[in-house]
Amino acid sequence: xxxxxxxxxxxxxxxxxxxxxxxxxxxxxxxxxxxxxxxxxxxxxxxxxxxxxxxxxxxxxxxxxxxxxxxxxxxxxxxxxxxxxxxxxxxxxxxxxxxxxxxxxxxxxxxxxxxxxxxxxxxxxxxxxxxxxxxxxxxxxxxx
Numbered sequence: 001x002x003x004x005x006x007x008x009x010x011x012x013x014x015x016x017x018x019x020x021x022x023x024x025x026x027x028x029x030x031x032x033x034x035x036x037x038x039x040x041x042x043x044x045x046x047x048x049x050x051x052x053x054x055x056x057x058x059x060x061x062x063x064x065x066x067x068x069x070x071x072x073x074x075x076x077x078x079x080x081x082x083x084x085x086x087x088x089x090x091x092x093x094x095x096x097x098x099x100x101x102x103x104x105x106x107x108x109x110x111x112x113x114x115x116x117x118x119x120x121x122x123x124x125x126x127x128x129x130x131x132x133x134x135x136x137x138x139x140x141x142x143x144x
Contacts, residue, residue, distance in 0.1 A: 001060070001094065003101045006049035011038050014051050017059045021084040050101050052085070052094050061085035061094040063102050068115075077113035078106045099129055107144050115139045 006014055018038065019029050041047040041064075052061035064082040069075075080102060085094035106114045118126050118140050123133070131140035 001052055001054055001097060003050050003052045003097060006038075006042060006051050006062070008039060008042055010051070011035060011042070013053070013059050014038070014049065014062050017062055017084060017086055020086060021062075021082065024084075047081075048105065050098060050105070052098055054087075060087050060090070061098055063098040065102055065105065065114075073113075076109065076111050077115065078102070078109070078111060080114060080116040095125075096129070103142070103144055112144045113141060114144065115141045 012035075015031060015035055015038070018034050019031055022034065023029055038049065042049065046066065048065045048067075050063050050065075051059055054060050062082070062084055063080060065078045065080055068077050068079050070077060083095055083098055085091040085098070087094060102114060106112075114131075115134075115137075116126060116131065116139060123140075126140040127133075129142070131142045133139075134141050
């Protein structure tokens with residue numbers, strides 16, 4: 001498996017996965033709008049998307065990070081908004097690899113905080129990955 005940053009020229013690779021993710025979250029399929037949404041996030045540098053591909057160069061997962069700024073901390077931190085792996089047999093492995101890539105990226109940007117909003121069903125996963133619930137903000141955080 002290989003993980004790399006999505007760019008405008010390779011968004012078609014992630015589009016089927018992104019639509020599958022959205023449908024699993026209860027959204028209706030809209031490939032044209034989804035592609036435009038992703039392209040705008042990248043074009044305007046509003047988010048970072050990492051794509052995981054298998055040995056056949058098929059997309060098997062992605063993670064999307066949004067930059068946030070803290071006036072109190074006087075620094076940037078990152079919010080993980082979307083993470084998805086399509087292969088049920090390898091889902092845990094793919095998601096852990098995407099999380100590690102996210103952590104590496106956050107550290108590379110000289111930030112030390114990654115946050116994620118979570119549903120009750122996902123809480124155990126985030127805790128297993130080293131995230132801790134911030135009861136004041138209702139999000140899971142990991143300090144790097």
